[in-house]
Structures are given as structure tokens and as C-alpha cells.
Amino acid sequence: MAVELYFPHDEIDTKKPNFDIAADYLELTALFSEEFRSFTKDLINAAEIGAEDDYNDVDEEMTDREEIVSGAVRRIDGRREALGGSYPFTLDENGDVLTYVGEEPSYGQAAYILSLILSHLKAVSPILYGSSVYPPDAEIIELRKYFQYFATAALAAEVNGPAWSFGHPRPDRTGFHAKLADVWSVLRDGTIGTAVGAPEKPKDDQVDVFAARIHRDGLPGCLLAAAQVATGKDWRDKSLRNHLENVFPARWFIRQPATRMICYHIIPFSRPDHEFADNCLEFGIILHRLRVPYRVAEAEGLHAQGLAIEAFDQLASAVDWVKAYATRGAAA
Known part of the structure; x- marks a missing residue:
């Protein structure tokens, strides 16, 4: 991945994961990768790096991490069902690869990406902040107008x-x-x-x-x-x-x-x-x-x-x- 995004362990790698945030992380990862793709297993890899919880049972640990992936995939499926062609990502049949398909975005797809970025400004979420793609203040003003x-x-x-x-x-x-x-x-x-x-x-x-x-x-x-x-x-x-x-x-x-x-x-x-x-x-x-x-x-x-x-x-x-x-x- 060309852009290093912050992985919010406190919201995703917990006993009650925020699956919407996990889905957003995959979408943003795909948006900023060189090939416009992210892999759902990226959630497991990111959760393992810097994890603070000590698991006594390896099987329990893997089950919890796999539930993060399955929960995020369910949310992505729900977004696709709700938005149809206005959803600017596709998920492969196995639920392994998320691909950004909005290189020439429709108005609906652009509205989704703009909403996604506004959902992760620093006052709301830490995922984008500090990365090379975080929009400057003057640009944020324009995004709110849009x-x-x-x-x-x-x-x-x-x-x-x-x-x-x-x-x-x-x-x-x-x-x-x-x-x-x-x-x-x-x-x-x-x-x-x-x-x-x-x-x-x-x-x-x-x-x-x-x-x-x-x-x-x-x-x-x-x-x-x-x-x-x-x-x-x-x-x-x-x-x-x-x-x-x-x-x-x-x-x-x-x-x-x-x-x-x-x-x-x-x-x-x-x-x-x-x-x-x-x-x-x-x-x-x-x-x-x-x-x-x-x-x-x-x-x-x-x-x-x-x-x-x-x-x-x-x-x-x-x-x-x-x-x-x-x-x-x-x-x-």
C-alpha cells in the first residue's frame, strides 16, 4: 500500500468490533493503493500488529479476528445492496478482495467517496490523519461545500x-x-x-x-x-x-x-x-x-x-x- 493509514485498534480489534469502521478501513485502503485494491485479510494483519490483548487461546484469537473480517464483509455487502451502481467498490465472490471501480466516478459514486473522506477527518476518526493524503484545511472547507x-x-x-x-x-x-x-x-x-x-x-x-x-x-x-x-x-x-x-x-x-x-x-x-x-x-x-x-x-x-x-x-x-x-x- 502506497499510503500508510492508521488502524484504530480500539474500535476494530475489540470484543465488540465496529464493523462499519472496519469496512471503511478496507475502502480507504483500496482507494489509496496503487492497484486500487485491498484484501480483507489486511484487517487480520493490521489487528495483529500492535495488538494489546493477550489471548490465552490461539483458536479464540483467530476466531475473533476472523469475525472482524466477516463482519466487515457483511457491511460491505449491505452497502452494495443499498447503493447499487452508486457504490464505487466491488467485492470478489469469495469476499477476499475489495476493488475501487470509481476511476471515472458517477455523481453518486463521487458522493460516496466524499462522504467517506468527511467521515474520517481528524475530529471524527484517526484513520486518515497524519497520512500523505489527508486534505489540508482549505480543501476541507471546499469538501463541506460540495x-x-x-x-x-x-x-x-x-x-x-x-x-x-x-x-x-x-x-x-x-x-x-x-x-x-x-x-x-x-x-x-x-x-x-x-x-x-x-x-x-x-x-x-x-x-x-x-x-x-x-x-x-x-x-x-x-x-x-x-x-x-x-x-x-x-x-x-x-x-x-x-x-x-x-x-x-x-x-x-x-x-x-x-x-x-x-x-x-x-x-x-x-x-x-x-x-x-x-x-x-x-x-x-x-x-x-x-x-x-x-x-x-x-x-x-x-x-x-x-x-x-x-x-x-x-x-x-x-x-x-x-x-x-x-x-x-x-x-x-
Whole structure:
């Protein structure tokens, strides 16, 4: 492997391994290898190097290490099933070799790789940090913007309707009030007006994306989604649900919309199946790494048919970044 990645023993080589992290390690290893491949046995080799647990039973040790591999393979299979062609890796029939196949990535595949990288910035995970491929701070700012644009496309496909990138800084450089007026000139539900005591210089008031499936009659009562896009370790601290129901409409409308906004949380991370139901109770509908890419792929077709998706033209730049980034392993 051309790039030396950190192996998180405390999360993988334990009695309760984090199989998502193990799968991510294999994906990143494949992404940055000269031949775009990783071997599932790499998990066993990495676990053995620097292992701290003393096993009294060699058979028990091998069983635990093999369970790491089988668990990671199950997660990879699940990702492939969930994402189809938007998953930029393939696994051989025996589950031994993972290959990166996104040298010319589709929009969906680029969304996956971008999500994978954002999942392993230093505040979230140690796997990439300190390696030759860790993105510099200025680049990370751009990556977060790209993810916001992918999130806008994903939400457009989710509701099959136009979407606006509302989060600050906005791609059209408008201020908060101008952008809100722009969105509601299309939605035409409620009357915009600022409540007494509202923030004087709002940026986005926690809403990063709006999307709606508007009826042909243009009347209220449609699918109207509002999303918080969270890419940092603190994503769990940014639930939009209460704010969207009780604060945002009362703060920015003198006649509140009759249409209730559906709360979305869009993140680049993968989530354990056993925690997901509880996550939805807290955050609303969650689009994560196993949902955003295939919705982005759907959005590509919808945009080609004329659906208005703000900042969709920026996705080509994100794809170019992913293509260039994948070559850094060979360059190292």
C-alpha cells in the first residue's frame, strides 16, 4: 500500500468490533493503493500488529479476528445492496478482495467517496490523519461545500421536486431574507415577515436545504422538506426538529405556512442498523452515506429532465476533485 493509514485498534480489534469502521478501513485502503485494491485479510494483519490483548487461546484469537473480517464483509455487502451502481467498490465472490471501480466516478459514486473522506477527518476518526493524503484545511472547507450541494441534489430526488441550497454561504451569495423570499416566491404559502426580537443578521437559522414537491395547482399542502446538513463530529448536537416546528416559522412569517415542513438530517456518516431507529426519533428522516449517493444518482436524471436543483452545476467540480484525490495514493 502506497499510503500508510492508521488502524484504530480500539474500535476494530475489540470484543465488540465496529464493523462499519472496519469496512471503511478496507475502502480507504483500496482507494489509496496503487492497484486500487485491498484484501480483507489486511484487517487480520493490521489487528495483529500492535495488538494489546493477550489471548490465552490461539483458536479464540483467530476466531475473533476472523469475525472482524466477516463482519466487515457483511457491511460491505449491505452497502452494495443499498447503493447499487452508486457504490464505487466491488467485492470478489469469495469476499477476499475489495476493488475501487470509481476511476471515472458517477455523481453518486463521487458522493460516496466524499462522504467517506468527511467521515474520517481528524475530529471524527484517526484513520486518515497524519497520512500523505489527508486534505489540508482549505480543501476541507471546499469538501463541506460540495457535500452541501450533494445534499441539495439528494433532497430534490427524495421529494421529486425543486431544491434550494439555503445554508450559508449560499452559492448565489444572497442574504438570508432575499433567499427566503426567493424560495417562498415559488412555494407561495404563508406571508414572510420578521418577528420582534428575531436575530438581526441571520445566516441560515439552521436550515441548509429546502425542497418541495409542488402540486400543479400551486396551493398549500405539499411535500415540503427542510434539512440540516451536518458534516462534523457534533452532528448529534444539531437536531433541527424542535426548531423547525416551533421556531423557524414563527420567527420569519407573520402568517405561517399552512404546509408543515418535514424535518431531514443529512450526514456523510454510515450508521449502525441497531441505532438507526432511535436516530430517526431524534432527528427526523436521515439521509446518510447509504442513502445520499443513490438519491444523487436519481437527481441526475431528474435534472436532465428539467428539475430545478440549485448548485447542481457544482457537482462536476466535486467529481473532478474525487478523481484527482484518488490518484494521491499512487503519487505518494
